[in-house]
Amino acid sequence: MSLRELATYVNREILEAAIEQSERSVLDVDVESVYERLTSDDVSEGVRTRSRRRLERNGVDVEAVTSDFVTHQAVHTYLRKYRDVEQPEQTDDQRRESAIERIQKLQDRSAAVTQDTVEGLQRVDIVPDGDVDVVVDIQVIYTDSGEQYNVFDLIEGSPT
Incomplete structure (x- = not known):
């Protein structure tokens, strides 16, 4: 995975864990779609707001969840600093x-x-x-x- 893909994967897992702990079952929610509606630049502000409100009505603290999201830079720093991972030279x-x-x-x-x-x-x-x-x-x-x-x-x- 690229760093961005890895960050997206981690963020979806964070969101899924928050939904599992809420009043909604993860089976009732397509986590990938919800994540896209919360984070994509291609989503209108209205769609983003409706998604946030729906999660909040079901017991998800959206602010806390999104503040736990990681960036690709944070993943990069973690892998280099704590796991001694070097990125292979690109062709x-x-x-x-x-x-x-x-x-x-x-x-x-x-x-x-x-x-x-x-x-x-x-x-x-x-x-x-x-x-x-x-x-x-x-x-x-x-x-x-x-x-x-x-x-x-x-x-x-x-x-x-």
Whole structure:
């Protein structure tokens, strides 16, 4: 597992333990979905608030649970400091894959925020109504040579 995946795993276990100790059975709840609704940037504030309130009504102290959540950095520190775990050196392909994944997440998030913003402005008649698709295209320009590349083509080693 990556550090982020490990932190997510630990956090889901923390949430599951809190739900098991509450008035609700863990069988009544999809912990993964609840965790996503509490933590994902892609979830609206309304959905997040409803999820928090539902947990609180069933005896879960959401503030205490979320304050127990760990970050990937905390997992990293623990593994290095207390378990003497060293991260293996990444291959070039792994570095490329990681870079592409990070940029894709940022690109997807930028598109989602932009679409939400435009739709909000449509509701108050600031921008024209209509179905919109948002396209985020990231280009890398080498200022010394003027060459321009799609970021993913550049990283994959096949700039066009």
